[in-house]
Each structure stands twice: as structure tokens, then as C-alpha cells.
Amino acid sequence: MRILLFLAALMVTLVGYSQDLNGIWRGTLTQEAGGCFPTYHLEIQMTVNGTNLTGAAYDYYDQSRYVKHHFNGRYNTQTKRMVIIEDRLLQVNIPGDCVSCTKTYDLTWSMENGKEVLLGDWKGIESISRKPCPPGKITLYRVPKTDFPVDIEQPEELAKLQSGLTLQNRETELVTTLSLETPEIKIDLYDNAEIDNDTVTIFLNNKLLLYKQRLTDKPLTLRLQAFPNTDYELVMYADNLGSIPPNTALMVVTAGKQKQEVRLAASDKKNAAVRFRLKE
Template sequence: MRTILFLVAILTGSMGLAQDLSGIWRGTLTQEAGGCFPVYNLEFQVAFTNNSMEGRSFDFYDRNRFVKHHFNGRFNAQTGRLVIIEDRVMEVNIPVDCVPCTKTYDLVYSKQNGREQLTGTWKGYESESHKACPPGKITLYREANSAFPVDIDQPEALAKLQQNLKIESREKEVVTTIQLDTSNIRIDLYDNAEIDNDTVTIFLNNKLLLYKQRLTDKPLTLTLKAFPDMDYELMMYADNLGSIPPNTALMVVTAGRRRHELRLSASDKKNAVVRFRYYPK
């Protein structure tokens, strides 16, 4: 009997270790008396690696009234418990008589009738005054789609630059679509041949990430934590054609143990595009 129980414990632990919480989780968040609303909608966009997670949280009354935070968290695969801590307010669009609340979530993962869920409690503090917010409870379910656009991290300076940036409208040429089995992605861009002063501007899902950067034998590097079953599109815009047209680049995509090498070519008539998507195992 002890041997059987020991084997069951091993199998249970192995199942926990294999659990991937990446993706979209959505449901309700309640708040005790004193909050702006007694019940909110709540969505987590989770990128999960080795029992650590980061992502975005949206507590919202509707699509036009919401607070968006960045968060980090840890998952205990043996107990099913996870703690998520919001560490940065990213966007606020709420009534003037409400205040954003930055929260810590204490949750448990379970599966009921074949449906995955996160349940637990939360507490927090007002983002400006640091006064305690009335706490509450949470129930979330894994969902296929997000109620909000999945965001791309963009440096503040580039976000401001993009607001007034004007680039020529050009045809898109899709080089390939890559299927990935990990959320951690590294993208390196080099000059493809002779270094001839090729300069590029790079967008990912229409977010400006590199602006007028020269391609050389040293990489221009981007990193991304991809959400599962979401489409990502990297576009290379040629700022010039170098001394040997067209503007060419070697793009190396490293995802886990896999490495993809692609040759991109852009001109004053077309942009080079690579699409990719993360499919969890």
C-alpha cells in the first residue's frame, strides 16, 4: 500500500509540474463595501514559464471603464496555489470618483467538470494614497479569447515617437509563418550580406520597437513573452536601401531549443513581414 501511495504522489506531482497556466483567464472580482462597484469583471493575460508568470490584468466594469496593471507571480505546482502581485499601473480609464487599486491575488488552480479555474481572494491598496482597498474574492476561468488587445511591451520613448511618426504606406510581403512551442522568444537581426549601411525600422503588432537602426554583423535584439494562440506580426520597414539595394537582413528567431534563420528583403515599395504563433504543448 505504501508503494502504491508513493507512486500516486509521484504521478500527482508530475501532473502539477506539467501544468501550463499561459493564456487568458477571465471572470469576476468582488469587493466588500466601500469600493466603487461591488462586482467587477477581471481578466489576466498570463505568460507562464517554469512556474513563474508575468502579464497584464484588467479589472473592468465594461470595455470603456477599466484599470490595466502589469503583474508578476509564482505557481506552486505541488499545492496548486499561485500568488500574483500587480507592480505597475499601465492604463486607467475609470469614473472620476473611483481610484485604481493595486492588488495581490492569492489563488488556487483547480479543474471542475473539465473546466479550468482560479479561485481565491485579493487585497490591495489605492495606487496614489496607499490606503487599503476593501478586499474581495475572485473566480476566473480559462478562456480562448481576450476581451482586450494582447499588448506588446514598448519603451515609453518609442511610444511617444510613434504618436507623431509618419511612414510611407507600402505593400506587405509575408516571408513565412512560424509555429512555436515556447513563449520565450528572442529575435536577432543582422545585415544579410555585405554591410552597406542598411537601416531599418521594426514594428511588432503595429508597435514601434526599433527606429532607424543600422544593420551590422552585431545583432539588433528583441525579446518577447508570447501568449498562446495569439497572432504576432513583425514588420521590417526599410528606411534606406543601403549602397547595395534592396535592404536585406538575416533574422534569427530562437525559441527554446529551436532556431529559425530567415532572409528578409525590404524596399521602397514593400515591407518584409514574418508572422508567428505560440502553440502550447
Template sequence: MRRSFLFALLVIGSSSLMAQSITGIWRGKRTQGAQGCFPEYFLELHITWANDNSLMGNAYSYVDTKQFTKINFTGRYNPLNKRMVITENAVLQYSVPANCIPCIKTYDLTWSKNGALEVLLGDWKGHEMGNNNVCPPGKITLNREKTPTFPVDVYQNDTLMNLQKNLKLQERQKEVVQTVVIDTSVIKIELYDNAEIDDDTVSIFLNNSLLLHKKRLTDRPLTFQFNAFPNTEYELMMYAENLGRIPPNTSLMVITAGKKRYEVRLSSSEQKSAVVKFKYTQ
């Protein structure tokens, strides 16, 4: 029993370590068979890994930065055989020649490492956007990269995305309270009322993406986490929806990044919004 338990711990530990290494920017080439729009494309994947080994992110297929498709995806990663299957879902943006139709693709990729070089290799297949016509399939070769060609998005669920479209925020000055340099990709945020609980209500934005909307600060934390990409700056803003009974709107932010813990006190008003910046360096 003891041996089995220790073996399970080793598997879980190694699986988590391997899966965590998948988060990041992957860029390289995607080929396409005859009858395709181009025989070869650049491909950039922004992959975010979750604790259950699920994957999500955006895929950019491009000839150059003016001719591209941006498609979000979900997927699964198996840390035992180092294989992932990624399925594209919705076309978010595209700018392609008039005679080309974006392909909705499925990727079958395997992770490998040789020294410092990390590679994803595999195949893809798919169908044309708007119909079931099969796209000529091809091969994929990607390397891990430190910087993206395209901007890295912050994930929002559909409810928050649709809610933000109709928000009308007041113009307020941003006050940077602290810049936190982190060395891990998973960041946990907890927000408490910093003084007397007086019905302070806030909305939280990360890189202008709404993550919390009109939430009341109490002695119990508002908790969320996000996955940071290397060499990418993140700006977390606390927007005061009201000032409570005792202005201004104040909170205690507790940041957990790996083994490190930070406490930051924030104050927002009708004139300014408190901002904390993050940068993940490897």
C-alpha cells in the same frame, strides 16, 4: 548522486512545463466586500511567464468594456505548490464612475486543473489609487480562455516605450513576406545581414510596439524573443533606418518556435517595410 541528478531533471522539467502553461488569457469574476464600488466585477488577466518563474502582464477589472481599469503587474509562480502572487503596479488606463476609485491590488492565486478545465482561485487585497486607503478585499475565480475581451499588449521596457513616443516614422507600404503558424508560446527571433555587411540599420516593431531601435545588421544576430498568446495574430515589421552601402536593406530572419525552425529573407526600403505575421494556435 545519479538518482539525485535524475530527480533534479524531473523537477526542472515538470516545473518548466507547469509554468509555461500559465501563459495566456484568464477571465472570470472578482468579488468585493461591503463599501466597494460594485459587489462583483469581471476580471481578465493577460499573464506572461518567464523562464525564472516570474510573471508579468496586464489586469483588466471591468463592469463592461466601457467601464474598466487597466493595470500592469508583476509576480512569481511556484510550480511546486501551484501558487502565484501577483502585484499590480501602475494604472495604465481607467474609465470608472465618478464616485469610484481604482484599487491597486495584490492577488494570491492557486492553479488547478480538472480535465480540460484550468482554474485560478484565490483572494485579493489592495489600496486605493493615490492613497493608502484600504479597498474592501474579496475572492477571485478565473478560467483559462482562448480569446481575450481586451487587446493583448506586446511588452516593452520603459526605455523603448518612452523612445517610441517621440519617433516620427515615414509612411511606408507594408509587404507581408510570410505568415508563420506556430504551436508554442515562446518565439525566438534572430536577424542577420543577408548579404555583404554594408551597415544596414533597422528598427523592429511587433504589433506596432518598438522592440529594437536603429540596430546594425551584421553576421552576428540581433536576438530577442516574445511570448505569443493563443489565437492572437502578431505582425513583426522591419523598418529600414538606412539602406547601407548596397540598397535595399536586406536581412535573414531565423525563427525558432519549439522544435521548429524557419528562415525568412526580408527586404525593406524607403518605400516599403517587410512584415512577417505569426499566429499561435493550440
């Protein structure tokens, strides 16, 4: 009976481990004749919510020549197969005689010599002309660090707003650095004292996530899937000072069973910042 229970627990552990796809995956992307280069580097920064996949993909020759896409995808936990579709071109920095391809990946997760690997094929179309691109193969391994800045998921409307946004140049004061136990993080922001019409704009790793939102006794909530070996910095910018300066907020950070409170104060001269890092 003990052996059966042990085997059952082991199987649950292995299944759970095999399906933990959150993180950084890097390797190679090949392309058949007709492409700019026969082999590229490929890095994907993947966040998983159930069977849904989102993130950023960089295909690059080196770190100065790359194409960055946003992607969505689905993962089948039974077959270990995923389909990833690049749905938004974010950055292009490639030679003028090359073209960017918007790709669809068909990948399968497995273990290879003790390492997690994603193997499969890709096909795509040229981002501008919409002509088919020469297809190829993909090999990716899980890695601890990224070659590029970790992308923060940002709604398109906020990305457009940020591109034209001009804020006052203020000093930023780091309030504290939090060490977190699990990658699933929830951030709640409340008014820290008497509710006095304080409004704030919030950035996470320089990405606008909340714009001119009023602090009350009900939380403004952000969720983050943190990657290891990565620093995250939340900055609170005071849009006004309310009727009782300065602009103050209570931040409650929840990571698994861990819950931490931080009090922030921002003014027309200074922003407040908190850093997060996942325990290694």
C-alpha cells in the same frame, strides 16, 4: 514494472500540465462594500518564465470601462500558489466617480470539473491617494481567446520613447505568415547580404521593441511567448538604406525544433512585415 513506469510518466505529465500557466485567464473579481461595483470582470494575460510571472491585467465592468495594469509575480510549483503584484498602471478608462486600485493577488491553481481555475483573494490601494481599497475574491478560468488586445512585454524606456516617436508614414507589405508549433519563439535578425550599415526599427503588434539597431552578422534577438488564437505581426522599418539599398535582413524564427528563415526588404517607401500564429 510497466505499470510503475506508466504511473511515473502519468505523474510527470500531470505535474507539467498543472504548471503550464501561460495564456489567458478570465473570470470575476468581487469587492466588498465601498467599491464602485460589487463584481467586475477580470482578465489576465500571463507569461511564465520558470517560476516568474509577468503580464497584463484588465479589471473591467465592460470593454469600454476598464483599468489595465502590468504585473509581476511568483509561482510555487509545490503548493500551486502564486502571488501577483500589479506594479505599473497602464491605462484608466472608468467613470469619474470611481477610483482605480493597484492590487496584490494571492491565488491557487486547481482543477474544478475538468477546468483549470485560479482561486483566491486580493487586496490593494487606491492608485492615486494610496488609501486601502475594499478587498475581495478572485475566480479565474483558462480561456482560449482574449477580450482585449494581447499585450507585448515592452521595456519602460522603449514605451516612453515610442510615446514621443514620429516616423514616416509608409506602406507595409506582408512578406509571409508563419505557423508555429510551440509558444516559445525566438526571432533573430541578421544583415541579409554584405554588411553595409543597415539600421532598423522593429515593432511587434505596434509595440516598439528595437530602435535604430544596426544589422550585422551577429543577431538582434527577440523572444516571445505566444498565446493561442492570436496573431502577431512584426514590422521592420528602415531607418536608413545602408550603402547598398534597399535595407535587407535575414530573419530566423525558432519555435522548439522548428526553424524557419524569411528574407525581408524595407525601403524609404515601404515596411516589411511577417505574421506569426501558434498552431491550434
